Amino acid sequence: MAQKAKTLRDLARMKRALAPGHRACAGCPFPVIVKLVMSATDYPLVVANATGCMEVTTTIFPYTAWPVNWIHNAFENAAATISGVEAAYKALKRKGKIPADKEIKFVAFGGDGGTYDIGLQALSGALERGHNFLYILYNNEGYMNTGIQRSSATPKYASTTTSPAGKVIPGKLQWRKEITDIIIAHNPAYAAQASPAFWSDLIRKVQKALEADGPSFINVISPCQPGWNYPPDLSIELTKLAVETKYWPLYEYKNGGWKVNYKPRKPIPIIEFLKPQRRYKHILNRPELIEEIQQEIERRWERLLKLEEAFPLKE
Amino acid sequence: MAKRKTTRMALTGNEAMAFAMKQINPDVVAAYPITPATQIVELFSKYVADGEVDTEFVPVESEHSAMSACVGASAAGARVMTGTASQGLALMHEILYIASALRLPITMCVVNRTLSAPINIHCDHSDTMGSRDAGWIQIYTENVQEAYASTIVGVKTAEKANLPVMVTTDGFVLSHSMESLDVFDDQDVREFLGQRKPLYNVLDVDNPITVGPLDLQDYFFEHKRGQIEAIFEAKKHIYDAHREFAEFFGIELPVFMEPYRLDDAEYAIVVLGSSAGTGKEVIDNLRDEKGMKVGLLRLRIFRPFPYEELQQVLGKVKYLAVMDRADSLNTMGGPVATEIARALYHLSERPIIHSFVYGLGGRDVPPENFYEVIEKMQWIAAGNTPDRMVTYVGVRE
């Protein structure tokens, strides 16, 4: 069923993508993420989208960039909305109003605000109820649509408009919470973290998620050029650096087990990831704060390796 | 009129609404419990568990998600129902507007309960009055029989108008009171409702559509205007649905309103819901024993507001008491009073109107409330001017 993309040429041929002309910022990586997700499969898709940059930039009436059925309801309820669509699909199939052999897959896209914060309850409910859907979190680590406010995905010391770096306070003071762990606590059919720089890994994860019987979740890093404040040609580079610095581990969870998909042989120090981003400008001359970030990255990485060792993923 | 078979049953309001839902056999029900509507969800879950319906039941984690899932399911072409009350309806508030603007015919059983604070589980209409401008058709019922029938005709109305409908009962007064009523056969209910014909369908994967896009200054107003026009047109659909119901089942329901001994009335009371029953008794007493020209109008459908119909029946009344079981907290009293004043303002002959707020938080509504209201109107008729536009009835001041 699923298309196989092995080479960049295969990838370029994949047709199911956002139409050109959408209003995402120059360098915004979520159009790439959407293309990778939609191209990973030939199944007909129905997409629910939370309010946020993706919804706003892809659908300004009378235009739409979406080649598949798409519904936007509100900010905090993409998971509840898709669970309603999926429930309708099940019921109508059972009642013979949709042919029994008609397979449709359901995908929700939400930003980190719509997922970690305001939409966490709806997502938790939908996961617990076991709807058959894939939730893609495009994680730009802030409320970008409303002008770069902090979310609980915003990393420590990043400056945002509601956690500004000031004379006394060096940006956000809290660590971001580990949403993927929270999702895994629901024991979904499949969960993963991915990065658009590792595109074939991302495609493979989407395919696994869609084949899994039950709810699935993929947390995809999606740098925000205005929000992280870096040159727009660096977006994909940053999603690579995020992985090479262990800031953004690529891993997956299934059947109660973990697998770390990529272990950098020579991990790059976190400073290289932070340096191009002006949201960290105020700490670049504070090595103790950078060291603190590095330590936290090591702690989380070690924890992940221990989980993998103790509970290896079995297919 | 093809009178269909009916069976006599003894049911509470909640049981009757759940029973109607069973007969309707919706495709999707997404709901969350709240007193006094909880039993509707419980009973329906049991119908699902017993295989009496083939509905997909979505036991959501909140009312916000209930309405959100209803929107998703209805946009997928399903026949969708839910039920709630009070805080639950308030929590849905954001999504109520989206359901109506997306023209989704969701039918919701609402058991009227006051809104916190103070927290209280009993009846008044502040919950549904709080969502009066959300673009939903609102049907207030007087008794269990009508609640049952209105649930069925509510679905028909919603699907004709492509607008969501709330059918309400007064919390505890109807929801938990047992009444004997006539119910139809499952088959007849299903035949009457037929299949839903959706305006659009996000499961039609061969014809992809984008539902709920960003809509800016250049188009929003036209789209909102279209929705507003749909509310104007809803009146016709409401009449049609009720006429078809009467033709099919041989039972007439009042549509927008039920006038009671109103023809030559000089004094009249407007009231919604179960209190109308008590009010009618008072009207009978005042007419038959005191010879007073008094009447009552029970407003059944509050949205869309039937201003033309009200003009016809209330224009000749001299003194009109509008009894609201909710206060707008605007120093003018209840929302029904305000809207009736607007509806009658342009008539050359129109009554003097006074707003009365009664029964908040489930305060019992005895006949004395109605006598007090009529007495106050007589006091006004005698040339007195109240110092406020609203009088509170049945409260220790």
Ligand SMILES: Cc1ncc(C[n+]2csc(CCOP(=O)(O)OP(=O)(O)O)c2C)c(N)n1
């Ligand atoms: C209930 C509600 N609260 C607030 C908003 C305003 N709002 C719209 S998008 C948004 C932030 C979205 O952030 P995120 O989910 O991270 O997505 P992004 O914009 O970064 O893509 C906010 C706060 C809203 N639309 N609805």
